[in-house]
Amino acid sequence: MRSHRKELWFETPERRGYVNITADVATEVRVSGVQEGLCLVNAMHITASVYINDDEPGLLHDYDQWLEGLAPHAPTAKYHHNRTGEDNADAHLKRQVMGREVVVAITRGALDLGPWEQVFYAEFDGRRRKRVLVKIIGE
């Protein structure tokens, strides 16, 4: 069995941001040399997500509006978590809707994705350096 591990680093300029990381993940699959296996991609921070969906600017806008509706940032005082001195409770909630991780099949040495599947890093509490883990196992 082969395995490969890589940390990807991101710093979004705004509190929230959506970054297409498909090419970065595909590079790690090539580097791993794995032909058949699984590729785990997860946020290492608990106010960010890794998810798979369309790379379409209108949709990214819709996700952002929708998540803000489901888990509003303000008023920050309504969240008990923010009594710790944080103002990011909403980010912990938004991340649960979008998910922590994706697991993608590797087939014949490449990510086995559907036609429109793109891997995204979603940031809900940005403006600082944060990490995504890529872990590959297979043969």
Added chain:
Amino acid sequence: MRSHRKELWFETPERRGYVNITADVATEVRVSGVQEGLCLVNAMHITASVYINDDEPGLLHDYDQWLEGLAPHAPTAKYHHNRTGEDNADAHLKRQVMGREVVVAITRGALDLGPWEQVFYAEFDGRRRKRVLVKIIGE
């Protein structure tokens, strides 16, 4: 290490639908010959989900009503994604709530599921042929 790959195809007659695919996935585990491993089952389309829950008609009704409340189909014009000519922005949102994929343990050659766990394909923009990927690795 063994690996096995299979695409399952579905076409639901309505826009939304919920299909129990547990038996199809179990068949692929048997075909794979894997005794101990992991089975990834993911929607290959970004307006559909694979999830695990109960096969109970009342619950499927409740999921459908609840998701329509969280991410309504109409008015379609409120979603920027629909300016591309699509009318399925809500399907991209609903799919995030229900998830893209499940990873199920394989133990002694079979899906290692709890007593009520059933694998479902959830369609949020149907009436056309769409795929689910089953990828199995193990020994």
Added chain:
Amino acid sequence: MRSHRKELWFETPERRGYVNITADVATEVRVSGVQEGLCLVNAMHITASVYINDDEPGLLHDYDQWLEGLAPHAPTAKYHHNRTGEDNADAHLKRQVMGREVVVAITRGALDLGPWEQVFYAEFDGRRRKRVLVKIIGE
């Protein structure tokens, strides 16, 4: 390839509860002897979740309030699932928001977690014994 399987049992005293199971999962990784691989942790019951986020009491309070807002327990009669004699339809909904499972990388014989990542069992229909499955594969 090595594999390891363990069931963890929980009984929360209230209907809803949040239990940090990181140490239990880490123990199974050590027992498995796997140095490089993947660790699947999933609820075996369909009214509970396994998720990764912060172990901070204020945040657990916020999750609980937020989930009750998104999928209220009462009035129980509004859910068709509850016509089966159950009163836990809301638990099936809440579990979808928080997710069924996590997949965690194993690197150099340990869980490869970010600085604040903690594995939680979330119970939405407790007061009875329920199980979590830990399945580890790797080398």
